[in-house]
Amino acid sequence: QNQLETTHQKPVPLPTQLLDLQRQFETANQQREQLYSQVSQLQSQLENTNQERSGLDFRVLELQNNLDTINHERARLETRFNELQIQFETANQERTVQEATLTQLYSQVSALQSQLEKVTQECAPLQTQLLALQSQLDSVSQEREQLYSQLSQLPSQRETLPQEDTQIQSSVPKESQLVKKFQPEEKVSGRSGLIVCQEGSGDYSTIGEAIAHAKPGTHIFIRPGVYKESLVIDKPLEIIGDGPLAEIIIESEDSNCLLMQTDQALVRGITFSETGRHYTVNIPQGKLILEECDLTANSNYTVVAIGGSTANPIIRRCQIHDGKWNGIWVSNNARGTVENCEIFDNGSSGIGIGQGANLIIRGCQINWNGGKAIAVYNKGNAIVEDCDLTDNASGSWDIEQGGYVQSSRNKESDK
Structure with missing residues (x-):
């Protein structure tokens, strides 16, 4: 509007x-x-x-x-x-x-171990006594065998000799007869047995062949020569040098000069020379009697090894020398006896005993070795009597924990 x-x-x-x-x-x-x-x-x-x-x-x-x-x-x-x-x-x-x-459990094991050590300590003297008794039994057995042999010869001697000679012979002391039995002989070819001669005038030219063909209990006589072979004794035999010791030589480079593979045997009057890296004589079993031998490893290895629960040799009147390690090494629960031997110029101990082994050493010359004369350890046991333990580089004894020695009438060094 x-x-x-x-x-x-x-x-x-x-x-x-x-x-x-x-x-x-x-x-x-x-x-x-x-x-x-x-x-x-x-x-x-x-x-x-x-x-x-x-x-x-x-x-x-x-x-x-x-x-x-x-x-x-x-x-x-x-x-x-x-x-x-x-x-x-x-x-x-x-x-x-x-x-x-x-x-x-640890507490129980400790208690059991203590009890075991106590029992072991208590058993060590018993083992030594047992070893001594065993040695005495062996000696008695040998004397008994020798007496049986002499008794078996008496009937023939009575038939061929006058009565007076028979009475004189029976009056000779037994000891003189035993000494006569083990006297070195230049020749034993008149005895029955096999003859080994490299020149071909014997039954065989090598010792190995003779052993292979020999029956148990056979005497094998070795004529002078250098036999480059390794012997394995696998049956009861007697192998005897038939000539001068220095002229009967068994030399081996690839294996032991002598390996014991039977229950009992005898070797006498032979030179064994190992030129390789093996034991000169290896005794894992049996009762080998080794007498009047010359044993060397030529500074390559240990000379004699005794190892095995069934080994129980007797080594008498031998020269054991020039081993790179020990002259004799005894182990693995073996036993043995070493009597009237010369053990020298070895690189370590003259004799080493360990691993539960037991050895009797009597009347030995243990000198000029690179270590101790005798070393005992690791549950080894030794009875040492009437020995010369002087002139060794590290002294007479090396007794480690677990080793046990019963010593009497020994000539010791001051070390």
Whole structure:
């Protein structure tokens, strides 16, 4: 009304109004188009938002499923953890019980070990006495065999000799007859047996052939020569040098000069020379009587090895020298007797005894060795009587823990 009044007061030309209305209409159309465009954009954004929302809803659902799975796995792991914790506690309890039991066992073992050591100490003198008795028994057995041999010869002697000669012979002391029996002989070919001679005048030219063909109990007489071979005695035999000791030589490089592989045998009056890295004489078993021999390892190895629970040799009146290590090595519960031998110029001890071995040593000269005269250790036992143990590089004795020695009437150095 006011406008109308104003219009009436001031009349506006119609063309001008029409032009203004037309402009306003165009402006409204532009604004409408802009609004349509904005609505279209908003609708497009809304659709995009809805699509993203659907993806997010799906992703949320997946995450929810994963979370449920994780919670389920967590519950299972918690259950397993509780079970393991219970098992761990049970194991700790069992471990405590076992530790207590083990402590008791250690205490019992310690007590048993103390008792065993005490028994071992008590048994050592008994073993030594037993060894001495065994040696005496062996000597008595040998004397008995010799007496039986002499008695078997008496009937023939009575038939061929006058009565007076028979009475004189029976009055000769037994000791003088035994000494006569073991005196060195230049030749023994008059006795029955096999003869080995390299020159071809005997039964065989090698000792190995003679041993292979000999029957148990056969005497094999060796004539002078250098026999490059290794002897294996696998049956009861007597192998005797038939000539000067220095001229009857068995030399070996690839193996032992002599290997004992039977219960009993006798070897006398032979030089054994080992030129390789082997024992000159190896005695793992049996009762080998080794008499009046010269044994050397030429500074390559130990000269004589005695090892094995059934080994019980007797070594008499031998020279044992020039071993790289020991002159004689006794081990592995072996026994033996060494009498009236000369043991010298060996790189280590003259005699070594260990690993439960027992050895009787009587009347020996053990000198000029690179270590001790006698070494005893690791449950080794030795009876040493009437020996000369002087002039060795490290003294007379090396008695380690576990070794036992019964010594009497020996000549010892001050070291």
